[in-house]
Amino acid sequence: MLTTLSVVVLLAAYVKYAPMYPRHAYLSGWVLFATMLFLTFFNLRKRVPFLRLGSTSFWLQLHLYVGIFSGALFFVHIGGSWPAGIFHQLLAICYGIVFVTGVLGLWISRAFPRI
Numbered sequence: 746m747l748t749t750l751s752v753v754v755l756l757a758a759y760v761k762y763a764p765m766y767p768r769h770a771y772l773s774g775w776v777l778f779a780t781m782l783f784l785t786f787f788n789l790r791k792r793v794p795f796l797r798l799g800s801t802s803f804w805l806q807l808h809l810y811v812g813i814f815s816g817a818l819f820f821v822h823i824g825g826s827w828p829a830g831i832f833h834q835l836l837a838i839c840y841g842i843v844f845v846t847g848v849l850g851l852w853i854s855r856a857f858p859r860i
Contacts, residue, residue: 753818757819773822780815784808809851816844820845 763769787808790798798804819840828834 748813755814755817755821770822770824773818777815777818777822780811780818781812785813790855812844812847819844
């Protein structure tokens, strides 16, 4: 619920304020970069279990919610249109692959019973 609300607020803010700030891609890019760093911390949390950084299930939930939020943030970052340069297109494709496989992994882990 909180993720859905934050995505809606982000998209509404983008629609309202993007025309006033033509260089909003810099802000959204840095926030997206910080989001990506946070998402990689879940892997670090799994590899270093002896540190008291919270439970793995808590980190998984954060990873899922922030990952879904990053999809909306990526949409805001690219401005809703496909990038023009080949390098930017490759980055967008890589992000799209990672996002889609993450969503598919979430669906598979929730849809199929444990074996």
